[in-house]
Amino acid sequence: MDVPAISTENLTRRFGNLVAVDGVNLRVVPGQFFGFLGPNGAGKSTTIKMLTGLLAPTSGRIEILGRDMVADSVEVKRQIGVVPEGMALFGRLTGSEYLNFVGRMYGLGRSVASQRAAELLEFMQLANQPKALVADYSHGMQKKLALAAAVIHGPRILFLDEPFEGVDAIASGTLKAMLQRMIARGATIFLTSHVLEIVERLCSHLAIIHRGRLVAQGSLEDLRAGVQAHAAAASGNGDQPIAPAVPSEKLTLEEIFLRIVGGSRISEGELSWLG
Amino acid sequence: MAGLTVPYARSAWTESRDQFAAVARLRWCIFVNSARTLRGRLEAVSSVLMGVLFGLLGIGGMFGLGLAAWYFVSHGKAEWLALLLWSICLYWQIFPLMATAFAESFDSSNFLRFPLRYRSYFFIRMAYGVLDPATLVASAWTLGIFAGISIASPILLPWAALVLAAFAAFNILLNRALFAWIERWLARRKTREILGIVFLLLIVGVQFIGPLTARLGRQPHRNIGRYAGLALRAERVLPPGLAGAAIASATERRLTVAFASFGFLCVYGAACLWILDLRVRSQFHGELISEVVAPVAPSSAREKRHSARVGWDLPGLSQPVAAVFEKEFRYLSRSSSMIFMMLMPVVILLIMGIGRTAAMGPHPASPSPHSHPFPAGVWHYAFPIALGYALMILTNLIYNSLGADGGGVQMYYVVPVRFRDVLLGKNLMHAAILIVETVLLWIAATLMFGGVPLGILLATLAALIFAAIVDFAAGDCLSLLSPKKMDFAVFGRQRAAGTTAFAALGVQAVVFGLVAATFIVAHFFGGLWLAVVLNLALGALALAGYAALLSRIDALARHRREAIISELLRAT
Numbered sequence: 001m002d003v004p005a006i007s008t009e010n011l012t013r014r015f016g017n018l019v020a021v022d023g024v025n026l027r028v029v030p031g032q033f034f035g036f037l038g039p040n041g042a043g044k045s046t047t048i049k050m051l052t053g054l055l056a057p058t059s060g061r062i063e064i065l066g067r068d069m070v071a072d073s074v075e076v077k078r079q080i081g082v083v084p085e086g087m088a089l090f091g092r093l094t095g096s097e098y099l100n101f102v103g104r105m106y107g108l109g110r111s112v113a114s115q116r117a118a119e120l121l122e123f124m125q126l127a128n129q130p131k132a133l134v135a136d137y138s139h140g141m142q143k144k145l146a147l148a149a150a151v152i153h154g155p156r157i158l159f160l161d162e163p164f165e166g167v168d169a170i171a172s173g174t175l176k177a178m179l180q181r182m183i184a185r186g187a188t189i190f191l192t193s194h195v196l197e198i199v200e201r202l203c204s205h206l207a208i209i210h211r212g213r214l215v216a217q218g219s220l221e222d223l224r225a226g227v228q229a230h231a232a233a234a235s236g237n238g239d240q241p242i243a244p245a246v247p248s249e250k251l252t253l254e255e256i257f258l259r260i261v262g263g264s265r266i267s268e269g270e271l272s273w274l275g
Numbered sequence: 276m277a278g279l280t281v282p283y284a285r286s287a288w289t290e291s292r293d294q295f296a297a298v299a300r301l302r303w304c305i306f307v308n309s310a311r312t313l314r315g316r317l318e319a320v321s322s323v324l325m326g327v328l329f330g331l332l333g334i335g336g337m338f339g340l341g342l343a344a345w346y347f348v349s350h351g352k353a354e355w356l357a358l359l360l361w362s363i364c365l366y367w368q369i370f371p372l373m374a375t376a377f378a379e380s381f382d383s384s385n386f387l388r389f390p391l392r393y394r395s396y397f398f399i400r401m402a403y404g405v406l407d408p409a410t411l412v413a414s415a416w417t418l419g420i421f422a423g424i425s426i427a428s429p430i431l432l433p434w435a436a437l438v439l440a441a442f443a444a445f446n447i448l449l450n451r452a453l454f455a456w457i458e459r460w461l462a463r464r465k466t467r468e469i470l471g472i473v474f475l476l477l478i479v480g481v482q483f484i485g486p487l488t489a490r491l492g493r494q495p496h497r498n499i500g501r502y503a504g505l506a507l508r509a510e511r512v513l514p515p516g517l518a519g520a521a522i523a524s525a526t527e528r529r530l531t532v533a534f535a536s537f538g539f540l541c542v543y544g545a546a547c548l549w550i551l552d553l554r555v556r557s558q559f560h561g562e563l564i565s566e567v568v569a570p571v572a573p574s575s576a577r578e579k580r581h582s583a584r585v586g587w588d589l590p591g592l593s594q595p596v597a598a599v600f601e602k603e604f605r606y607l608s609r610s611s612s613m614i615f616m617m618l619m620p621v622v623i624l625l626i627m628g629i630g631r632t633a634a635m636g637p638h639p640a641s642p643s644p645h646s647h648p649f650p651a652g653v654w655h656y657a658f659p660i661a662l663g664y665a666l667m668i669l670t671n672l673i674y675n676s677l678g679a680d681g682g683g684v685q686m687y688y689v690v691p692v693r694f695r696d697v698l699l700g701k702n703l704m705h706a707a708i709l710i711v712e713t714v715l716l717w718i719a720a721t722l723m724f725g726g727v728p729l730g731i732l733l734a735t736l737a738a739l740i741f742a743a744i745v746d747f748a749a750g751d752c753l754s755l756l757s758p759k760k761m762d763f764a765v766f767g768r769q770r771a772a773g774t775t776a777f778a779a780l781g782v783q784a785v786v787f788g789l790v791a792a793t794f795i796v797a798h799f800f801g802g803l804w805l806a807v808v809l810n811l812a813l814g815a816l817a818l819a820g821y822a823a824l825l826s827r828i829d830a831l832a833r834h835r836r837e838a839i840i841s842e843l844l845r846a847t
Contacts, residue, residue, distance in 0.1 A: 054688050054840060077689060077691035078691040080689075082689040084689065086682035086840075086844045087682065088684075088686040090606075091681065091683070092605070093602065093606070096584065097602070100584075100585070100598075101601070104595065105687075105690040105692050106690055107594060107595075110594075113585070113586065114584065114586065
């Protein structure tokens with residue numbers, strides 16, 4: 001049996017009295033494009049920070065490619081690439097300098113780092129402003145650069161925290177093309193995003209976290225089947241069954257997500273001053 | 276869309292007043308909320324302690340200057356008030372430039388998204404400026420002079436209040452205008468180069484002071500008297516002289532001169548206001564001060580080559596250490612604010628050179644032992660003093676070495692690199708800066724003071740090695756314990772956390788005390804060579820401590836990672 005790319009056991013993180021992540025057991029198989037979803041404040045970013053070594057868990061265990069994240073963190077970090085929430089860019093370097101720097105921090109030789117940096121800048125369409133500082137890049141350019149930095153050492157697992165946030169359609173297309181190419185070559189991608197359409201299109205497997213707890217995990221089909229089974233059981237109890245917007249089609253991820261985590265609509269009387 | 280319009284009309288004044296109140300409330304909330312954490316409380320304590328230090332300076336100066344003002348006015352020497360006002364003015368303008376670490380700086384663009392009127396925006400900027408320690412101290416000194424004058428001659432109270440208020444307003448406006456314009460000039464390559472040339476010319480110019488005074492000395496009193504007269508006349512038409520003249524003339528009931536002097540002082544204030552207004556108005560309209568020239572379209576073959584340039588190879592250093600060293604160099608070389616600060620020790624040497632010329636007279640090469648206030652040898656210590664100052668300036672960088680990385684600090688936690696390598700790379704860059712500073716200061720000291728005696732040179736270098744290693748060790752710890760986001764691109768926004776500044780001050784006091792002790796021991800027992808040996812021994816001990824610390828620094832970095840990341844990701 002294959003060693004899982006990512007596995008966690010009772011992963012918990014507390015901030016004072018607040019339990020941000022509560023006993024999460026994740027399992028991601030190598031080669032999966034894994035989407036990690038949840039409403040705001042559910043614990044997505046906290047989880048991804050713990051998985052990438054940016055945050056220490058309060059308790060529980062993390063294994064990346066069979067290695068313990070805490071005990072063997074340097075070896076684990078060699079195998080993973082990360083685009084964290086804040087992108088971790090150095091604003092006062094040029095794009096090329098930044099990629100060179102990151103490449104060398106991952107242990108690449110100078111010439112290899114330089115060659116890969118040039119290729120990545122070209123691929124990400126960032127090569128035409130070689131003297132511009134990262135601080136002067138647009139948000140989309142910064143996202144592309146952060147992704148380029150995360151893959152420069154050829155990681156086996158890529159962690160992406162909201163990679164499509166604030167990115168235009170063109171840049172988004174470039175990012176998706178690159179991610180799909182990585183999946184095709186056997187890499188594992190762990191992604192959080194609020195853009196459910198993108199997650200639905202890209203990810204083969206999903207997990208949903210809500211109030212710190214993992215409330216669903218599996219392939220999209222598994223989740224869909226689970227929700228529908230739950231809906232069928234609910235209708236047997238006299239509750240309103242869930243149905244797709246277009247009856248002949250399957251439930252969308254958005255419908256599945258809302259069904260699992262719940263949601264509220266604005267009521268008539270609220271914010272009436274907004275016009 | 277009626278619901279999206281402002282529900283009721285309000286006067287401009289009401290709206291502005293509410294906006295000021297909101298900004299004041301914001302500052303208060305930030306202050307109160309900062310006390311929620313231990314670090315915030317430590318910050319508050321260190322701010323109070325720094326406040327006490329500045330308070331002592333302000334109160335001490337207030338009494339001293341007040342006493343002097345009282346003496347001048349009550350003894351019919353009111354024209355000497357100008358001397359006091361000149362000293363205040365020079366402090367007010369020069370201290371903040373030389374110690375930007377103490378200056379209050381904020382990103383005014385934060386407020387531009389709100390419907391602030393220009394006048395309100397200007398007022399808020401000024402209010403922030405008034406909060407800086409130099410302004411508070413200098414205001415206290417001015418208040419002391421006011422009290423001295425009023426006690427000596429109560430009838431002058433309203434007039435002195437008016438004149439000194441105008442003098443204070445002029446200084447505040449000039450100070451703000453200088454900051455705003457220097458920030459602007461340093462942000463553009465061309466003006467930066469011009470400033471650099473002016474600075475170099477100034478250094479070279481000092482070389483001519485000696486020969487010039489010597490020449491004047493050969494054809495004495497007639498010319499000297501003429502030049503002194505000219506200088507005195509120039510002094511009288513400048514703001515401190517005008518403020519002094521306005522009060523002095525009032526004591527002699529020469530009201531026309533008093534009013535005219537006051538009027539000219541106001542004209543100077545108005546001119547500063549106009550100059551400052553030009554800058555603030557540009558910023559109000561959304562000007563972005565950036566160090567880079569706007570990127571131009573295209574990618575020539577040459578630029579593509581630039582893009583594919585390989586990183587530095589530093590013999591004997593691992594890839595990560597060399598990469599961090601190179602990254603630090605690129606950051607610093609793109610920060611004209613930091614370069615400006617690092618040139619300040621040379622300015623100190625320059626000032627000492629001018630002081631020496633003034634004190635030693637026209638023939639510094641053959642001083643008479645009885646005719647000068649300082650023994651000739653004292654000027655040989657200009658080099659160690661300037662080097663000590665260079666180290667003090669660098670503490671801002673050494674003790675907050677992650678500050679400029681901002682959110683980039685996350686990178687150090689996700690790459691397979693030990694934190695000790697990151698800090699070692701940074702410390703090597705700091706050491707390189709110190710070496711460059713040392714060479715620059717040695718050249719400047721050689722040009723201005725005819726060289727540094729070998730004994731003093733070696734003892735100073737040995738002391739520098741000791742002090743620098745202690746600073747690196749303490750700085751690495753404080754960089755992890757109390758980081759604060761810095762912006763290398765903006766003048767005056769390189770301030771470390773208050774706790775860090777205070778701790779750094781303590782470390783410096785101990786280090787400088789130890790170094791001074793070695794010099795004293797050497798003086799009594801065996802000459803400067805003993806100081807060299809003692810400082811090298813201290814340096815060796817410090818090096819052992821530094822190595823031990825580096826081997827444990829990863830645990831501290833891991834332990835502090837959440838606090839470090841959240842602090843450096845925070846918006847300034």
